[in-house]
Amino acid sequence: MAAEIAKPLPAPTLETRPYWEGCKRHELRIQRCRVCGRYQFYPRIYCAQCFDDRVEWVAASGRATVLSFTIVRRPVSPAFAGDVPYVVALVTLDEGPTMMTNIIGCEPEKVAIGMRVAVTFEDWNEEISIAKFRPA
């Protein structure tokens, strides 16, 4: 879609490429520390809890709970004008980390804190797919 081309297209880096490779295959990947067992997102060179470098990429369950949300009525830029109203949310993955996302697949007014959601992917181009969530 032409409008989506103008949206801020993520530029994967050395550190984030495994995440984006996962998204491309419609798999939500996060990191897990092999020492303390903690999961983390966004990706980091070390575990942000125990600071050990033995972090590995794992597939997340894709299940999450809405921590907070808002219905955007005034778009951030003209590229998002066709999407209003859209839901920007923070969701807590079942593994622990929080991420920002859009809740799609339901009326914005139906979204609530505590709502269970599951990951889904929106393909923006051949390389970039964006992880969004829909009611579980």
Add this chain to the structure above:
Amino acid sequence: MGTESLKNKVAIVGAADTEVGVVPHLSATQLYVKAAKLALADAGITKDEVDGLITCISFVEPFMYHAEMIAEYMQIFPRYCMTAPSGGGTTLAIMHHAASAIATGMCDTVLITMADSQLSGLSRTKAIEAMSGAGHPQFERPYGPPIPAFYALLARAHEHAYGTTAAQRAAVAVACRKHAAMNPAAQMRKPITVEDVINSRMIADPLHLLDCSLVSDGGAAIVMTSAERARDFKTKPAYLLGTGEGHSHEHISEARSLTTSAAKEAGERAYAMAGLGPRDIDVAELYDCFTPVVIIELEDLGFCSKGEGGRFVEGGRIELGGELPVNTHGGLLSHCHPGHPGSMFSITEAVRQLRGECGPRQVSDAKVALVHAQGGIMSTHCTAIFGSERV
């Protein structure tokens, strides 16, 4: 250097704002320099007496070495020169740095000048888009959050946890506008009601247009020196009694909590340095980029307990004549918000309140003023307590 290291050591001896609001006849750089000239005139010194200069970077007219650029433009040659890279809490924290520079002898007389022309230089649409650069480029911005959406996430979480209402948030906007109506310099002066706020256009649920701060042009500057030297100036000094910072995250998706901020640590550190507490504060100038921020700050700074902020702002308690007058100039909601300089107007207002220069909006017998600023998305916090006397 302990928690009392800066207590009573430095003072603000000059403070001034340029005209604010819609100022198309002055460029961003001209606003910086005009604010500087006005503050120097207020202090009664010439530019050649400045040996420390701090600026914040401008969105509209950025320079890689911004403070050096302003020094060059003004033809001053300081021995201490620094640019603040961002706004909100950082802008106020710069005052903390300036105080430290004076206390350690890096310089004697610091000029802090901050300005921007976000409205005339960028346009409202471009300013909103530029500010949203605060979002993580890979993990937040693809979801299209404008700045109000970030704060709406906080407002919704606070509402869910504590039952805070739209009318309570609106009371913050109403108080600021009431004060702005008494301030001829303010950008928005027409009084508003709680109903006006709730009936204004929804921007990002649950925040309405009038829950959001302004987009403005304007500048403000202060002159700081040691408490000792302050006695030689013509103005009544505003002494720094305590200051502290707290930093919890950059991106809202990484926040430790959506309902408790690092204002708690910043406030505790400032109170500890001053040896004062919330009950000692006569007037508070809080960061009000959005109405829910004031409610969270009042809680985290100890003016009420956690979850009570919504009830605290009701019934005129934060209005002039109330228990704790907040944002007596009108704040970012009604006085002006040119971007990074925002909290500077809180400092200049606190100084005017402590000098007793505020006319109809003067808080009677104001001796101790608290200024708090936050930046990012409730990320970086600084609290400062100023007094008309040393404590």
